[in-house]
Amino acid sequence: MLSFVRSVMNSFVQYKLRTALLLAALLVELAYETFMPLSFKFIVDFAIVPHRYGLLLLILGLMVTGALASVVIGIYRDRMFAGLGSRIVTDYYRRMFGKLQSLSADYYHRVNGGDIVSRFNNDLISIDAFIMLIPYAILSVLGLLLNVAVLFVLQWQLALLAVIGLPLCLIGPKLFGQKAYDASYKLKEEQADIAVAVQENVSAQPVIKAFGLQPLFIRRFDDRMDRYRSLSTRSSFTNFLIDRTTNMGTMILNLTTICTGSILAFFGFLSIGSLLAFSAILISLSYLVAAITWLAPQFIQATTGMQRIRELLDERPSVADDAQAAPLPPFERTIEFRDVSFGYSVGQRSLNAISLTIPKGTYAAFVGASGSGKSTIINLLMRFYDPQHGAVLYDGTDIRQTTLQSLRSRIGIVFQESFLFRSSIRENIRLGKPEATDDEVMEAARSAEIHDFIMSLPDGYDTDVGERGGRLSGGQRQRVAIARAIVRNPAILILDEATSALDPATEAAINKTLQRLTATRTVISVTHRLASAEHADCIYVLHQGEIAEQGSHRQLLQRPDGRYKQSWQKQTGFDFSDDGYHVEVRAERLKLFPIFSDMDDAFLHNISRFFATESYANDRTIIHEGDPGDKFYVIVRGKVEVMKKDGLGDSKRVAVLSDGDFFGEVALLRNIPRTATIHTLTPVVFITLQREFFRDLIEQAPHLAALLESRSK
Numbered sequence: 275m276l277s278f279v280r281s282v283m284n285s286f287v288q289y290k291l292r293t294a295l296l297l298a299a300l301l302v303e304l305a306y307e308t309f310m311p312l313s314f315k316f317i318v319d320f321a322i323v324p325h326r327y328g329l330l331l332l333i334l335g336l337m338v339t340g341a342l343a344s345v346v347i348g349i350y351r352d353r354m355f356a357g358l359g360s361r362i363v364t365d366y367y368r369r370m371f372g373k374l375q376s377l378s379a380d381y382y383h384r385v386n387g388g389d390i391v392s393r394f395n396n397d398l399i400s401i402d403a404f405i406m407l408i409p410y411a412i413l414s415v416l417g418l419l420l421n422v423a424v425l426f427v428l429q430w431q432l433a434l435l436a437v438i439g440l441p442l443c444l445i446g447p448k449l450f451g452q453k454a455y456d457a458s459y460k461l462k463e464e465q466a467d468i469a470v471a472v473q474e475n476v477s478a479q480p481v482i483k484a485f486g487l488q489p490l491f492i493r494r495f496d497d498r499m500d501r502y503r504s505l506s507t508r509s510s511f512t513n514f515l516i517d518r519t520t521n522m523g524t525m526i527l528n529l530t531t532i533c534t535g536s537i538l539a540f541f542g543f544l545s546i547g548s549l550l551a552f553s554a555i556l557i558s559l560s561y562l563v564a565a566i567t568w569l570a571p572q573f574i575q576a577t578t579g580m581q582r583i584r585e586l587l588d589e590r591p592s593v594a595d596d597a598q599a600a601p602l603p604p605f606e607r608t609i610e611f612r613d614v615s616f617g618y619s620v621g622q623r624s625l626n627a628i629s630l631t632i633p634k635g636t637y638a639a640f641v642g643a644s645g646s647g648k649s650t651i652i653n654l655l656m657r658f659y660d661p662q663h664g665a666v667l668y669d670g671t672d673i674r675q676t677t678l679q680s681l682r683s684r685i686g687i688v689f690q691e692s693f694l695f696r697s698s699i700r701e702n703i704r705l706g707k708p709e710a711t712d713d714e715v716m717e718a719a720r721s722a723e724i725h726d727f728i729m730s731l732p733d734g735y736d737t738d739v740g741e742r743g744g745r746l747s748g749g750q751r752q753r754v755a756i757a758r759a760i761v762r763n764p765a766i767l768i769l770d771e772a773t774s775a776l777d778p779a780t781e782a783a784i785n786k787t788l789q790r791l792t793a794t795r796t797v798i799s800v801t802h803r804l805a806s807a808e809h810a811d812c813i814y815v816l817h818q819g820e821i822a823e824q825g826s827h828r829q830l831l832q833r834p835d836g837r838y839k840q841s842w843q844k845q846t847g848f849d850f851s852d853d854g855y856h857v858e859v860r861a862e863r864l865k866l867f868p869i870f871s872d873m874d875d876a877f878l879h880n881i882s883r884f885f886a887t888e889s890y891a892n893d894r895t896i897i898h899e900g901d902p903g904d905k906f907y908v909i910v911r912g913k914v915e916v917m918k919k920d921g922l923g924d925s926k927r928v929a930v931l932s933d934g935d936f937f938g939e940v941a942l943l944r945n946i947p948r949t950a951t952i953h954t955l956t957p958v959v960f961i962t963l964q965r966e967f968f969r970d971l972i973e974q975a976p977h978l979a980a981l982l983e984s985r986s987k
């Protein structure tokens with residue numbers, strides 16, 4: 275709690291003059307409020323009892339003047355504090371937001387988005403609410419002290435009694451303060467968890483609906499609500515207890531001092547005016563104590579809120595500029611990975627002893643199965659993370675010795691899912707180079723071949739792209755993202771699965787644009803689709819975090835049984851119609867599937883005509899676990915996840931399949947329920963074969979039927 279007071283005081287100290295004026299105004303108000311109950315003594319003892327009318331008028335006049343001054347100064351103080359309080363709160367918002375910009379990628383993997391938002395929503399708002407009450411808190415605490423001092427001046431024995439009784443009022447906060455703090459902290463954590471759960475639930479609606487998970491999530495939310503209710507009850511009840519015990523203390527104190535004071539006055543030890551003033555001060559003291567106890571829960575809430583805000587502000591970025599970091603000079607020669615090993619957590623290895631050199635002006639492609647480490651290469655190139663061993667060097671300089679800003683300013687990057695901000699197309703492109711002129715923005719859009727489309731829109735470059743760019747198609751979004759990457763004319767262009775999420779026709783069109791753009795730059799591309807890497811000067815094939823093979827497309831195809839060659843064979847052999855809606859599979863490609871491996875070319879040629887093309891959008895469930903199986907699926911392009919239910923009924927991902935992979939082979943032979951759920955992770959094009967067609971064909975070739983039957987046993 276002390277650290278909270280210290281933090282708030284530090285915030286005020288930054289605005290010395292305003293704080294001093296505020297305190298002065300508060301002192302005036304305080305003086306008047308203390309004088310008011312005391313005025314009874316002067317009015318009764320010095321004016322009414324001795325019949326001094328002139329003095330009475332003077333005292334009343336002083337009271338009216340004091341009231342007017344107090345009101346005017348109070349309004350001035352309100353105005354000034356409203357400004358000062360808002361400044362202090364907005365300073366916190368700024369510092370927290372600035373901190374978020376400085377934190378490294380690992381923080382965002384470690385901490386949930388909902389939890390971060392909750393620090394802005396719940397925690398900062400509780401601090402905001404308390405800061406606005408600070409003048410009230412100061413008036414209450416100082417008022418309490420001043421009133422006690424006045425009591426001593428009036429009648430010290432009675433005052434002593436009152437002061438001895440005052441700790442009664444503090445028993446509640448002492449007994450329950452820590453409990454209330456702990457309960458409030460837990461409540462805030464639970465609120466953050468609820469925010470995370472709701473945010474996740476909203477984003478996951480397609481999956482939840484597709485898997486029929488609503489009852490499961492409602493049940494889980496109910497459990498969460500039970501926990502929340504119990505924490506909230508505990509937190510509120512401990513706060514009520516503090517309030518209640520303090521009120522009881524005040525009541526006892528009032529009773530004791532008024533009874534004793536009346537007896538003292540009766541026997542002439544206390545003047546009537548002093549007794550009246552004493553009682554008035556006691557009543558005002560009870561109000562002040564009540565105010566303080568009312569403020570206590572808000573103080574506790576703000577203290578726990580501040581604890582969570584400090585946690586964020588005290589975070590240190592794991593990747594930051596070194597004290598001696600110098601700007602990276604213009605890129606001239608090479609990018610090098612020198613014996614780089616990296617893992618996202620202790621004991622885990624995502625890249626192992628990677629050494630490679632990419633000369634300026636060349637096109638390097640990283641390919642490999644899901645999880646092989648492709649994106650990790652980009653994370654290290656961009657210095658989102660630092661390697662645990664070895665170094666990444668640009669022109670021979672370790673990038674840890676350069677400034678992050680200069681490094682990233684040399685690079686343009688296009689992601690698979692390019693995030694567009696809710697603003698105009700022009701502003702989205704300009705984010706790549708904030709100082710770009712309108713002409714430069716248009717030039718970049720022309721290069722990305724989206725200028726004509728933008729000009730056909732009624733608002734042209736001022737068209738609002740909608741939330742996450744939702745008013746544009748996937749291909750248009752990607753072209754805007756390409757324009758954003760090249761408007762800065764980067765020496766190095768990074769493509770992170772830049773076209774993988776697009777439908778085949780759009781992918782082909784954007785690949786053409788990229789080929790033209792990449793001819794004059796150093797390009798580093800990461801893709802699981804080998805056709806996108808075919809033209810690279812050097813292709814690195816990653817397998818379990820290591821470089822399994824490297825060379826040009828032609829060199830890699832010459833390696834007998836090489837990984838690249840196998841993957842190439844797996845991904846090729848499919849011919850798209852011009853509109854991209856129909857796919858034909860070649861007979862020699864069919865031979866690579868185990869079920870067809872023993873069949874002759876004529877049969878395979880015949881069967882290839884019975885494959886149908888099926889296209890699905892991203893985030894669709896195409897097979898549910900337990901459904902009857904009647905089709906064989908081959909992924910021509912795209913990615914799916916394979917999910918299986920565990921013992922508790924929760925679906926878990928067991929594999930990711932992509933271009934050239936297949937599933938449901940057994941469905942061609944017999945009708946058994948599907949053993950897994952298949953969910954698309956990108957737009958996916960399949961070719962599928964129905965069991966009934968397959969069986970018809972097999973029946974015409976009895977030797978194959980017998981072969982299959984014997985193999986499936």
Ligand SMILES: Nc1ncnc2c1ncn2[C@@H]1O[C@H](COP(=O)(O)OP(=O)(O)OP(=O)(O)O)[C@@H](O)[C@H]1O
Pocket residue numbers: 383618619624642643644645646647648649650651802930
């Ligand atoms: N933020 C992270 N925290 C922990 N492990 C991670 C993280 N990101 C990736 N990994 C792990 O590191 C390994 C390499 O992942 P990476 O994303 O580089 O693979 P990839 O080849 O790009 O896969 P994909 O094609 O599916 O994107 C995987 O085992 C993955 O589970």
